[in-house]
Amino acid sequence: MTKEFPKTPRNQVRRIPHRGRYDKATIYPIIDEALICHVGFALDGQSYLIPTLHARQEDRILLHGAKGNRMLKHLQSGGEVCIAITLVDGLVLARSVFHHSINYRSVVLFGRGESIEGKEEKLAAMEIVTEQILRGRWQEARQPNQKELDVTSIVAVTIESASAKVRTGPPIDEEEDYTLPVWAGVLPIRPAVGNPEKDLRLREGLPVSPSVMNYSRRGR
Amino acid sequence: MTKEFPKTPRNQVRRIPHRGRYDKATIYPIIDEALICHVGFALDGQSYLIPTLHARQEDRILLHGAKGNRMLKHLQSGGEVCIAITLVDGLVLARSVFHHSINYRSVVLFGRGESIEGKEEKLAAMEIVTEQILRGRWQEARQPNQKELDVTSIVAVTIESASAKVRTGPPIDEEEDYTLPVWAGVLPIRPAVGNPEKDLRLREGLPVSPSVMNYSRRGR
Numbered sequence: 001m002t003k004e005f006p007k008t009p010r011n012q013v014r015r016i017p018h019r020g021r022y023d024k025a026t027i028y029p030i031i032d033e034a035l036i037c038h039v040g041f042a043l044d045g046q047s048y049l050i051p052t053l054h055a056r057q058e059d060r061i062l063l064h065g066a067k068g069n070r071m072l073k074h075l076q077s078g079g080e081v082c083i084a085i086t087l088v089d090g091l092v093l094a095r096s097v098f099h100h101s102i103n104y105r106s107v108v109l110f111g112r113g114e115s116i117e118g119k120e121e122k123l124a125a126m127e128i129v130t131e132q133i134l135r136g137r138w139q140e141a142r143q144p145n146q147k148e149l150d151v152t153s154i155v156a157v158t159i160e161s162a163s164a165k166v167r168t169g170p171p172i173d174e175e176e177d178y179t180l181p182v183w184a185g186v187l188p189i190r191p192a193v194g195n196p197e198k199d200l201r202l203r204e205g206l207p208v209s210p211s212v213m214n215y216s217r218r219g220r
Numbered sequence: 221m222t223k224e225f226p227k228t229p230r231n232q233v234r235r236i237p238h239r240g241r242y243d244k245a246t247i248y249p250i251i252d253e254a255l256i257c258h259v260g261f262a263l264d265g266q267s268y269l270i271p272t273l274h275a276r277q278e279d280r281i282l283l284h285g286a287k288g289n290r291m292l293k294h295l296q297s298g299g300e301v302c303i304a305i306t307l308v309d310g311l312v313l314a315r316s317v318f319h320h321s322i323n324y325r326s327v328v329l330f331g332r333g334e335s336i337e338g339k340e341e342k343l344a345a346m347e348i349v350t351e352q353i354l355r356g357r358w359q360e361a362r363q364p365n366q367k368e369l370d371v372t373s374i375v376a377v378t379i380e381s382a383s384a385k386v387r388t389g390p391p392i393d394e395e396e397d398y399t400l401p402v403w404a405g406v407l408p409i410r411p412a413v414g415n416p417e418k419d420l421r422l423r424e425g426l427p428v429s430p431s432v433m434n435y436s437r438r439g440r
Contacts (some may be wrong), residue, residue, distance in 0.1 A: 004295050010266070015286055035322070035409075038304050040269040042262035047228070049260040049269070049304035051326050055344050066235060084258050084269035088411070093432065095363045097350050098368040102255070106271050134407075141317045141402050148318040170419045182361055183429040185418040187354075189255075191308070192412035198405040199390045201398050209403040212313065 010110060011161040021164040030164055031056045031085055032103045033217045035133070035191075039063065040082040041074050055132035060156040061111070062125050075155045083157065084108050090189050094098050094171035095182040100166060103186060109162035113155040119146070125154045136211035151205070156179030191217070230330060231381040241384040249307055250325045251276045253437045254355070255411075257388070260302040261294050274303070275352035280376040282345050287373050295333030295375045303377065310409050314391035315402040321387060323406060325428065329382035333375040339366070345374045348365055356431035370381050411437070 004023045005011060013020025021027065033039075037054040040047055050071045055062045061083060065072050075081060085107045094102040116125050117166045123144065144152070171184050193215055196208050224243045225231060233240025241247065251257075257274040260267055270291045275282045281303060285292050295301060309323040336345050343364065350358045364372070391404050413435055416428050 015289060036306060036324075038258040038260075038269060038306070040258075040260035040267035040302070042265050045262050045265070046300065046330075047260035047302045049258060049265045049283060049302045049319055049328055051304055051306040051324070051419060053322065069235060080266065082260070082267045082269045084271055086256060086258070086271040088255060090414075091354060091435075092351075093354065093357070093361075093429075096364075096368075097346060097358065098364050100350060100353060100355075100357070100361070102273065104256075104271070108269055110266075126317060126406040133320060133322075134311060134313065137313070137320070138317065141313075142315055142321070142397060142400055144316075144318050148316075152318075170417075176361060179423065180362055181423060181426060183416075183418070183426050183432065184422055185416055187416050187432055187435060188414035189411050190414065191409050193350040194310075194408035194410065196403075196405055196407050197390075198403070202404055203399065203401060206401060206403050209313075212403065212407055215407060216312075 002174055003212045005162045008161060010177065011108065011163040013163050013165050021166060023216055025168065027107050027162050027164045028056060030087060030107045031157040034085045034087055034215065035081050038084045039071055040084070041071060043074065053129065054132060057125070057128050057156065059159050062129055062154060064126070064129055064152055064154040067151055069153060072155050075157065076115045076153070078112060078205055080110065080112050081157060082108065082110050088189055091187040092171045093184055093187060095173045095180045095184045099171055099173050101171070103167050105164065105166045107162060109155040109159050111160045113157040116154040116156055119149060121148050122154055122178045124151070134211045134215060136214065139213045140209050140211055148218045223440045228381055231328065231383040231385050233385050234269055239385045239387055241386060245327045246386065247327050247382050247384045248276060250307060250327045254305045254307055255437065256304045257290055257303050260304070261291060261299055262280060263294065273349065273353060275349045277345070277348050277376065279379050281379065282349055282374060282376055284372055284374040285347070287371055289373060292375050294374070295377065296335045298332060300330065300332050301377060302328065302330050307410055311407040312391045313404055313407060314399040315393045315400045315404045319391055319393050322388050323392070325384065325386045327384045329379050331377040331380045333377040336374040336376055339369060342369050342374055343370070354431045354435060356434065360429050360431055
């Protein structure tokens with residue numbers, strides 16, 4: 001398995017190229033930290049986007065949904081998709097409006113899919129998808145039965161091409177603007193979890209699950 | 221101005237249709253609360269996605285970037301885009317793996333763009349874009365000069381068709397699963413801001429700007 005995706009016209013970062021990265025060591029942790037992705041596909045020259053949950057299994061992105069899902073059907077019939085994943089890390093507040101920006105880590109990848117079939121293969125894929133939502137949850141919850149597997153489509157998109165774009169650090173202003181009396185810096189943003197809200201029909205006396213208490217998206 | 225987008229084959233919510241909404245009163249606050257969107261466009265049958273900052277001006281989405289930006293050039297030449305905006309509100313943790321989900325508010329819209337030209341028009345658009353990042357910032361920071369405006373493209377995408385999809389509330393389990401000894405409920409997620417990190421070259425004695433102290437994305 002190579003460690004880097006080749007730079008091609010399709011995945012090359014054109015705007016601010018020094019922010020572009022092509023190595024899996026940068027790209028895969030961004031995919032793994034994100035809870036959702038956006039999947040784009042073209043039908044009759046029209047682009048469609050769908051936000052959805054995802055998980056990574058080595059060099060493949062797993063997508064799942066109900067049988068009949070248009071995006072999954074497109075993939076099952078050999079269609080190509082573009083998948084974007086974006087993590088926002090903060091507002092970059094410069095002294096000039098022009099140099100305002102955000103700190104972010106984003107990935108754009110391209111690939112074609114293949115349907116995952118067979119009970120064991122589907123269960124293995126659903127475990128990865130479930131653990132991507134919440135680590136440890138697969139063992140806590142009731143696992144899918146045959147009927148549930150039958151109505152679920154799972155597709156694995158092999159990553160053919162990918163790039164990441166990353167901005168970190170403080171604002172960069174025009175040299176003559178540094179003396180302006182304008183507060184400048186970064187306002188960090190990150191997804192924070194609130195207190196778990198228990199289901200009103202929860203069985204009495206059940207403590208909050210370890211998976212919920214240990215929720216974290218970093219370092220996956 | 222009508223209050224609702226017509227339901228057409230293009231914008232109709234097909235999966236779990238009762239989550240679909242077509243009224244501006246639902247759609248516009250989602251667009252306004254989000255910091256970024258994903259823009260999809262088709263070139264030669266291939267779909268491309270770009271994450272970017274956005275702002276709404278009545279029935280138009282404003283997108284901006286450097287002159288030469290491929291997505292903006294596509295729009296300036298009359299091309300169509302699909303724009304998706306997704307806010308994640310929480311993990312929905314059911315007793316069964318199958319009924320796991322997330323609470324979210326998402327919008328998918330379609331439209332074509334037109335270039336915003338002329339100094340006054342571009343400044344007005346940049347003000348809306350800047351205020352979308354951080355309310356109050358336009359008056360605090362140095363506003364764009366002619367040279368900066370000249371290297372910036374701004375495009376307004378008129379929303380031709382749009383739909384929102386919203387999930388709220390607790391997990392819905394199979395009736396027979398409610399007795400399982402599995403903690404179920406919702407783990408709320410929201411973007412939280414950290415402490416402002418001042419630029420190392422900040423002029424001495426400058427307090428954090430009111431815009432930063434008052435940052436909030438709700439109720440825009």
